[in-house]
Amino acid sequence: MSSTVLLELKDVHTHIGAYHILHGVNLQIPRGELTLLLGRNGAGKTTTLRTIMGLWQASQGTVHFNGHDITRMATPDIAALNIAYVPENMGIFSDLTVAENMLLAARKASRAQQMDEARLAWIYAMFPAVEKFWHHPAGKLSGGQKQMLAVARAMVEPRDLLIVDEPSKGLAPAIVQNMIEAFQKMKASGVSILLVEQNIHFAQALGDSVAVMDNGRVIHAGSMAALSADPVLQQSLLGLAL
Amino acid sequence: MKTNLDIKPLLLVPVLALLALPLIGSVDTWLTLSVAGLAMGMIIFIMASGLTLVFGLMDVLNFGHGVFIALGAFVATSVLSGMVDWTQSQELWRNLVAVGSAMALAMVAAAVIGLAFERFIVRPVYGQHLKQILITMGGMIIGEEIIKVIWGPLQIALPLPEAMRGSLLWGDASIEKYRLMAVVVGLVVFALQAWTLSRTKVGLLIRAGVQDREMVESLGYKIRRLFVGVFVVGSGLAGLGGVMWGLYQQNVVPQIGAQVDVLIFIVIIMGGLGSTGGALIGALMVGLMANYTGFLLPKLALFSNIALMAAILLWRPQGVYPVANR
Numbered sequence: 001m002s003s004t005v006l007l008e009l010k011d012v013h014t015h016i017g018a019y020h021i022l023h024g025v026n027l028q029i030p031r032g033e034l035t036l037l038l039g040r041n042g043a044g045k046t047t048t049l050r051t052i053m054g055l056w057q058a059s060q061g062t063v064h065f066n067g068h069d070i071t072r073m074a075t076p077d078i079a080a081l082n083i084a085y086v087p088e089n090m091g092i093f094s095d096l097t098v099a100e101n102m103l104l105a106a107r108k109a110s111r112a113q114q115m116d117e118a119r120l121a122w123i124y125a126m127f128p129a130v131e132k133f134w135h136h137p138a139g140k141l142s143g144g145q146k147q148m149l150a151v152a153r154a155m156v157e158p159r160d161l162l163i164v165d166e167p168s169k170g171l172a173p174a175i176v177q178n179m180i181e182a183f184q185k186m187k188a189s190g191v192s193i194l195l196v197e198q199n200i201h202f203a204q205a206l207g208d209s210v211a212v213m214d215n216g217r218v219i220h221a222g223s224m225a226a227l228s229a230d231p232v233l234q235q236s237l238l239g240l241a242l
Numbered sequence: 243m244k245t246n247l248d249i250k251p252l253l254l255v256p257v258l259a260l261l262a263l264p265l266i267g268s269v270d271t272w273l274t275l276s277v278a279g280l281a282m283g284m285i286i287f288i289m290a291s292g293l294t295l296v297f298g299l300m301d302v303l304n305f306g307h308g309v310f311i312a313l314g315a316f317v318a319t320s321v322l323s324g325m326v327d328w329t330q331s332q333e334l335w336r337n338l339v340a341v342g343s344a345m346a347l348a349m350v351a352a353a354v355i356g357l358a359f360e361r362f363i364v365r366p367v368y369g370q371h372l373k374q375i376l377i378t379m380g381g382m383i384i385g386e387e388i389i390k391v392i393w394g395p396l397q398i399a400l401p402l403p404e405a406m407r408g409s410l411l412w413g414d415a416s417i418e419k420y421r422l423m424a425v426v427v428g429l430v431v432f433a434l435q436a437w438t439l440s441r442t443k444v445g446l447l448i449r450a451g452v453q454d455r456e457m458v459e460s461l462g463y464k465i466r467r468l469f470v471g472v473f474v475v476g477s478g479l480a481g482l483g484g485v486m487w488g489l490y491q492q493n494v495v496p497q498i499g500a501q502v503d504v505l506i507f508i509v510i511i512m513g514g515l516g517s518t519g520g521a522l523i524g525a526l527m528v529g530l531m532a533n534y535t536g537f538l539l540p541k542l543a544l545f546s547n548i549a550l551m552a553a554i555l556l557w558r559p560q561g562v563y564p565v566a567n568r
Contacts, residue, residue, distance in 0.1 A: 053460060055456060055459075055460070074459075074464070075456075075459040075460055076459050076462050076463055076464045076465075079459070079460055079461060079462035080462045085460045087456075087457070087460070091454060091456075091457035091460065093449070093450045093453050093454060093457070094453065095449065095453055095565070096446070096449060096450060096453075100446055100450075103443070103446065104446055104447065104450055104458070104461055105461050107461070107462055107463075110442075110443045111443075
């Protein structure tokens with residue numbers, strides 16, 4: 001695997017019970033870039049992310065991350081390789097406070113006071129709601145604030161790869177814009193990012209590279225700029241024009 | 243700090259106690275029954291608190307929890323019968339050393355057996371509720387038979403140490419010393435649990451794991467290790483509860499755990515599966531209800547707790563403190 005490729009899936013198949021969901025996914029995530037995974041509902045995007053994280057095991061094929069074969073590894077071991085994951089439902093612990101949610105993700109800290117203050121200041125600048133509601137129960141936050149907390153929590157310590165499933169889902173336009181700016185800052189910090197997204201404008205504003213999925217396969221991979229510039233390709237892959 | 247503490251369930255215990263007062267009629271009798279109920283509730287809480295976390299963390303239905311209770315009670319019979327000089331002393335501190343030794347050994351024995359129980363009986367059936375029910379009940383039957391082999395099938399007396407016998411009189415109300423001690427021990431256990439769950443990272447992980455174990459794993463923590471730890475601690479607490487329940491009854495039979503299992507399940511269902519705060523409220527209500535109805539309508543004592551559970555579940559179908567994301 002080339003050193004420019006951080007994560008690589010080769011011919012990955014995933015079954016969930018009797019259902020064959022992924023039919024040989026091939027995907028490369030370049031180091032230091034933001035990659036968008038696009039596709040219709042049911043195309044296999046979320047299953048791909050969960051397979052990467054070991055939440056569902058691939059029945060065939062391989063997943064390599066940063067030189068490690070993670071195909072058969074358990075989820076905590078995969079996360080320990082410095083991969084942060086934000087699921088579609090955000091995974092917020094609603095009975096815990098915002099501070100406690102953040103502390104959980106800070107594996108090196110056993111108390112809130114031990115979290116990296118400079119890192120927190122950087123996060124607060126991107127997501128002011130996290131600081132504002134620090135001592136509030138996370139379950140009381142709005143949908144947008146929860147999404148901000150979910151992404152902030154994922155980045156509470158430096159990670160090599162951030163995987164986020166539909167960060168703009170259900171968010172108001174102003175919050176989406178805030179999210180776009182936050183992801184741009186995170187990308188500038190050097191972290192590689194893999195986003196599943198249905199919001200095409202969100203994708204266009206952020207993506208360096210793009211992979212399009214359909215029926216459990218990657219049917220197109222290339223640069224976001226190339227896809228944005230080719231209305232025919234957009235129409236054939238996504239059924240719409242950007 | 244802002245909290246989202248739901249205060250309504252906290253009012254259930256005093257409301258139940260106050261509702262019973264006019265029915266009982268005498269304030270002194272009511273006070274005696276209330277202290278007895280709170281003591282019983284605290285002991286049930288000690289036994290139930292581990293079980294509710296075990297269910298909350300891993301969806302494990304452990305119907306064999308009673309075996310740890312029985313083991314604790316029988317270990318206490320051996321320890322206390324070997325410390326007769328200490329238990330028959332009039333000095334309270336010597337009695338406390340004897341009971342403390344029995345509690346410590348019972349907790350260690352139950353925790354060790356709990357470790358083996360989790361490894362060989364529970365682990366092979368993760369995620370399979372029907373098999374969990376069958377195999378854990380089978381484990382309890384085997385455990386009871388082993389207890390009969392070691393200690394015999396007959397009832398064994400477990401008398402209270404000298405200085406813990408008798409009652410304190412407050413007006414005409416008679417409050418047994420041991421029951422006061424049970425309340426104190428229960429409060430200490432609850433305080434330690436509350437501190438661990440709210441002030442330590444391990445506690446934070448347990449609370450998070452009860453809500454969403456998949457997310458805890460995605461953050462890099464091995465929840466099965468955490469679960470084994472909780473299972474072992476829960477078993478140890480059941481052993482402690484067994485000592486206290488045995489001393490409360492002043493005799494021990496191999497079925498002591500199975501007998502109290504029904505009350506424990508009522509408590510954790512009423513409290514909200516996975517909630518220790520809910521388990522405390524449920525246990526105190528069960529203890530009070532058992533004592534009040536035992537006095538007013540003895541034939542309805544067990545039914546009254548089932549009726550109480552039904553009433554609570556009509557109000558809050560997932561228990562008084564439902565655990566989020568479940």
